[in-house]
Each structure stands twice: as C-alpha cells, then as structure tokens.
Amino acid sequence: MQKVIGRLGGHHLPPLPPCRAWSWDVSPSTGEGLGTLPPPARRFVEEGVRLCRPRAVRLCDGSPEEGVALLAQLQAQGLLHPLPKYDNCWLARTDPRDVARVENRTVLVTERERDSIPPKPPGGGPRQLGNWMSPPELEQAVQERFPGCMEGRTLYVIPFSMGPVGSPLAKVGVQLTDSPYVVASMRIMTRVGPQTFPALARDDFIRCLHSVGRPLPLREPLVNQWPCDPPRTLIAHHPDRRRIVSFGSGYGGNSLLGKKCFALRIASRLARDEGWLAEHMLILGVTDPMGRKRYVAAAFPSACGKTNLAMMTPALPGWRVHCVGDDIAWMKFDAEGRLRAINPESGFFGVAPGTSMRTNPNAMLTIRSNTIFTNVGQTSDGGVYWEGIDQPLTPGTTFTDWLGRAWKPGDPQPCAHPNSRFCAPARQCPIMDPSWEDPEGVPIDAIIFGGRRPEGVPLVYEAFNWRHGVFVGSAMRSEATAAAEHTGRRLMHDPFAMRPFFGYNAGQYLAHWLTIGEREGARLPRIFHVNWFLKDAAGRYVWPGFGHNARVLAWICSRVGGEDNARSTPVGLVPREGALDLDGLPSVSYSDLFSVSRPFWEKEVRELRGYYEENFGEDLPKEVMEELEALEERVKKM
Ligand code: GTP
Ligand code: SPV
Ligand code: MN
Numbered sequence: 001m002q003k004v005i006g007r008l009g010g011h012h013l014p015p016l017p018p019c020r021a022w023s024w025d026v027s028p029s030t031g032e033g034l035g036t037l038p039p040p041a042r043r044f045v046e047e048g049v050r051l052c053r054p055r056a057v058r059l060c061d062g063s064p065e066e067g068v069a070l071l072a073q074l075q076a077q078g079l080l081h082p083l084p085k086y087d088n089c090w091l092a093r094t095d096p097r098d099v100a101r102v103e104n105r106t107v108l109v110t111e112r113e114r115d116s117i118p119p120k121p122p123g124g125g126p127r128q129l130g131n132w133m134s135p136p137e138l139e140q141a142v143q144e145r146f147p148g149c150m151e152g153r154t155l156y157v158i159p160f161s162m163g164p165v166g167s168p169l170a171k172v173g174v175q176l177t178d179s180p181y182v183v184a185s186m187r188i189m190t191r192v193g194p195q196t197f198p199a200l201a202r203d204d205f206i207r208c209l210h211s212v213g214r215p216l217p218l219r220e221p222l223v224n225q226w227p228c229d230p231p232r233t234l235i236a237h238h239p240d241r242r243r244i245v246s247f248g249s250g251y252g253g254n255s256l257l258g259k260k261c262f263a264l265r266i267a268s269r270l271a272r273d274e275g276w277l278a279e280h281m282l283i284l285g286v287t288d289p290m291g292r293k294r295y296v297a298a299a300f301p302s303a304c305g306k307t308n309l310a311m312m313t314p315a316l317p318g319w320r321v322h323c324v325g326d327d328i329a330w331m332k333f334d335a336e337g338r339l340r341a342i343n344p345e346s347g348f349f350g351v352a353p354g355t356s357m358r359t360n361p362n363a364m365l366t367i368r369s370n371t372i373f374t375n376v377g378q379t380s381d382g383g384v385y386w387e388g389i390d391q392p393l394t395p396g397t398t399f400t401d402w403l404g405r406a407w408k409p410g411d412p413q414p415c416a417h418p419n420s421r422f423c424a425p426a427r428q429c430p431i432m433d434p435s436w437e438d439p440e441g442v443p444i445d446a447i448i449f450g451g452r453r454p455e456g457v458p459l460v461y462e463a464f465n466w467r468h469g470v471f472v473g474s475a476m477r478s479e480a481t482a483a484a485e486h487t488g489r490r491l492m493h494d495p496f497a498m499r500p501f502f503g504y505n506a507g508q509y510l511a512h513w514l515t516i517g518e519r520e521g522a523r524l525p526r527i528f529h530v531n532w533f534l535k536d537a538a539g540r541y542v543w544p545g546f547g548h549n550a551r552v553l554a555w556i557c558s559r560v561g562g563e564d565n566a567r568s569t570p571v572g573l574v575p576r577e578g579a580l581d582l583d584g585l586p587s588v589s590y591s592d593l594f595s596v597s598r599p600f601w602e603k604e605v606r607e608l609r610g611y612y613e614e615n616f617g618e619d620l621p622k623e624v625m626e627e628l629e630a631l632e633e634r635v636k637k638m
Pocket of ligand 2: 100101251252253254259260301302303327349483484
C-alpha cells in the first residue's frame, strides 16, 4: 500500500515507492498510519519526528518482506554488497573512522554525578569507570545535534523486545533511527514487530533515539556510502527517563541500541533497582558423558572469547555444549532461589577475525546465510575473508580488504579490520540449546570471570565463596582489544567485564553483587576465574584454547557436583594435579598452568589497591577492600 506523505517543515514530500511490506508508511504530519502502535509509543514517535524532521516515517513490522526490501534498498544505495558465495549474505564497509564503540563519548546522565560514577579522589588520574553528564547538558547536546538531523531521510520506527516476547524477564523498547543498516541489524539482534505492542502499551518501554547525523542534501561526501559524524558522536543514557540518545555513529554497540545501551547500561540500573542482574556474559549448557547438564554464565571483556566459548565443540569425548547466548545475560532468582538466565538478544554480533572451522565451526555454520558482515575482507568468488579464517581457496582467488583496496596474503595491513563482525540470527547456530528461548530462563550453576592475562594468572581457579567471587570479578584485568578505541595491548582493569557498560556507579554495582549473595534462600552459583591466554617466554599461548576449554568446563562441573578435587592457593582453589584432564596434550604442563608466584601477586595486589583508591574511592564496598587485604595476607604467607 502506498501513502503520500503530507507537508512537513514547509516541504512537499514525494510519495514513497510502492512496496507491499511497507504497509504502515506513516504521515509525519498527522501520524496517520501508525496503525495499532500503542499511544505511549506513538507519542514517542511523534516527538522524534518533530525533532528530527525526516522526509518519511516507516514502522517496521519484522516481516520477511520488510527484510528483503531493506536489503535491496541498502544494495541500491551502495552500502551493502552481496556475497554470492553464500545465501542472503551481505558485506558493509564503514567509514574507517566508525569501526568500534567509542567509550570516551559514551555517557550516563543523572541528576547527581555520584549516581553515575564514583567521586574523583583528590589528585587522582583520569577515571576509568564511565563518564557523567547532567540532564541540562544532555538537553543542550540534543539541541545541538538532533533538530533536522534526519532531513531528507526516512525515520524507521523499530518496536522490539529484548528477551522472548512475553517472558517475565523480557523488556521492550522502541528505537527511532535513520539508518536502514541499523534496522536490518536490529531485525537480527532483537525481536522486532507488532508482537511487542501489548508490552508497549505500558509507558515503561525504553525510548531509543538514534541518528547517523547526516541530513540530506549532504554537505560533504560520504566515505564508503557510510553516513556518520565522528567529531559529534555521543551515546547518552538517561536511566531515570528510560531513554537512550545516540548520535553520529552507525556501528555496533553505538547504534544497535538494544544491545549494550539497553540490555547492559539501562538494564543494569533497572536490575539494581529491581533486585536482578544484567551482565556482559555468555550463557551455555554443558552436558557430561553421563547426561548430567549444567548451565554456566561467563563474563569476559569485549573480544576475549565469549562467542567462542558459548559455541564450542568440546575436545573431550562424550561432552556436549549448547549455546543460550554469547554476549549478554539477564539473571533473576526464581521461587526456588535459583538464578535463572535469559539471553535478551536473538542474534550474534560476533568478532570475525580468528573464527574458523578449527576454532569455532558452529559459528562458521551459523554465518553461511542471512548474515550481515561489516568490515571483513572479500574474496573474488564472492566470499568473506579475515585473519585466521583458515579455509581452502580456489587457485587464482584475489582479495579486497575492508577498505575496498586490492590485498594479498603477506601484505603488512590486515585484510579485515580487527573489530570486523558478523551479524547472524541465533537460531541458525547448530547447537542452540533447546531452552534458549525458554521464557523462565535456564538455571545457572556456575559463573566464570576471565580475561587476557599473558602472565601470572592460572588457567582456572575457584573463588572461596560468593564474597571472594565478587572480589575476583572486581579485580578482573585484560589486554585491550579492538572492540573500542583503546590502542596497544595494554593491560586494562575491567571489573566484571562491565567497565564500558556500567549503567550506574560501579561501587554501587559491587555492593549490589554483594547483596545478591546475602539473599535468603538463594542457591548461589559457584564462581570461577579462567585465563586461556597465558603466554610462554617466546610469546606463544601455552593453552590450546577453544574446544580444549571443555577440559576446564569439566572441572568446573565436577566442583559444582561437589567433588573434592581442588587444592588451595592464595588466589583461590585450583584443580589438584590429575583432576584436570590433560590427556593428549603432551606439550602442556600442569605446573605452567597453575603456578602462583609470590612476586607476581604482590605486585598485582599493590596495583589493585591503587586502582581501587583512584577509581572507586570511598564508594568501594568495604567487603571488597577486606578481600583484597585477605589476599595480601595469604600472598605474604606463601
Ligand atoms: P565481544 O563480542 O566483543 O563481546 O567478544 P567475545 O568475548 O564474544 O569474543 P570472541 O569469542 O569473539 O573472541 C575474540 C577473539 O578471541 C577471537 O579472535 C577468537 O578467535 C579469540 N579467542 C576466543 N577464544 C579463544 C581461546 O580459547 N584461545 C585463544 N587463543 N583465542 C581465543
Ligand atoms: C563488545 O564490544 O563487547 C561487543 C560488540 O559485543 S558491540 O556491540 O559493538 O559492543
Ligand atoms: Mn560484548
């Protein structure tokens, strides 16, 4: 059905091209065509239209026809290129200035600074636990950016659910965006369509406003047809008003607002207020050869192995792993006191480089169809390419790199951007757990923390108890990766893998985790820390990783099952020699994996104390400081 758009801002607007899927084209002047969109959501759309002054408005319905139309439009625009080697797969190359999350332009908005971040200690260095903006500053930032920002473009209205529609753990939002690439991606990553309307009838949905910030006609040419405005990029979260405002970036966590902005930053704040947890965690099910199944959630910082662990093919005979989610977990206690987790997403936005049939066959099988790749390389036979893809190529194949230039193996620059990604529907993963969309969630038996620690941190250790586990999470550190703007392989603190994603004061976040542990009747998961990334003197990984990480999962399951097979060290409980299956790994030695060195941990304790003092100050819960002091004492006595 075709509708003529009325007068808006003094312009006569051309009719939209006919398309069956777009039966809800909307008049920006009258709102006509918003169909059965519930009134609160409709008001949000009308406000967005008045502010951004788009040429047209389209309400997305999540239908297959809509998907086809969007992809065709993106192709015609030159923003997506087809990948004929696969089925309905596409490649986007971004403006090279817009390739990752921008943490220094990501802010939390609260009346009081203290509600967003801990206070700056006198003489302290730059802070690492988020950026604050006052509500009037946000209003000013909005007024400097959004009026007329969608001129000449279409505003898409995306009604979406995070979590299975109707699940008691699910939450809904509406994203307004002028990026059809974002629409195509949100359709994969979230559940889009009118099934969300009953929940949207309540006024408490999350209001997400996004613009790439490039109204038409353009003042300057686009790079790679990818609109963005890096100098004015801002990603703001206003939890008190359940609102997200994102401007200037079309990439990943900056623009797919259901993901990091909603499901982590806004949700962590709601979770604190409502007594649950929103975490940067994968969820997997692991079944032992006897058929006993456990569910595990694991927090690793960005690009540190969540997707790979969540989809792993165990190297241990008889063991099976099923995937519930690869990036975010929402967890809440049920009536029996068990922590139940859902994956709020419905797709994977996964790191491409390093993904291969050897390292992650299930991901490779997931991304053969209906996948949008961003900033990967391309082969002349219409396939994708990246560092570590490790696949046979027909002789004569040539390559195009992520910048669209001719490339050949051995060139100094990588073919794919290190933060290049695939965006694929979760249901295509061959090992999705039968319960992955269970509205009640899956019961979590163990929580794992981890990071890239080239030295000093054992392959796996178990926390002595919940409180010690909260300390272990708060003490997480990892090498920087390409997932955000940080450069170099510097070790960064990343408490709970949430440093870029806290939706409120990180000290209060730690306090919330401590409170969870005191809940009456709670059957708490055990807490572990892992490190797949130990290196030898020559800089090679000493642990084979990937499917072999099942050996560590097996030990974790044995601990959950109550087996007495651990040895105490100052940092935690490690497997007793022989308790971790190292069969068939002749070059791996138990002592390399589990040595705990006194000078290393003395230094780690000193460093941590400085970090806590500078970044958490008096907002650090005293229990966490006591745990640090207890660790210090144990290390002293080694
Ligand atoms: P985000 O999506 O950014 O949150 O990242 P993620 O935690 O899901 O990371 P992912 O699993 O995509 O892994 C990132 C990189 O680490 C990839 O290049 C992987 O190949 C590599 N990696 C994952 N697991 C292992 C492992 O066990 N050992 C080694 N050496 N590398 C790994
Ligand atoms: C991460 O950076 O942790 C990601 C990718 O999962 S993004 O969606 O860009 O945040
Ligand atoms: Mn992530």
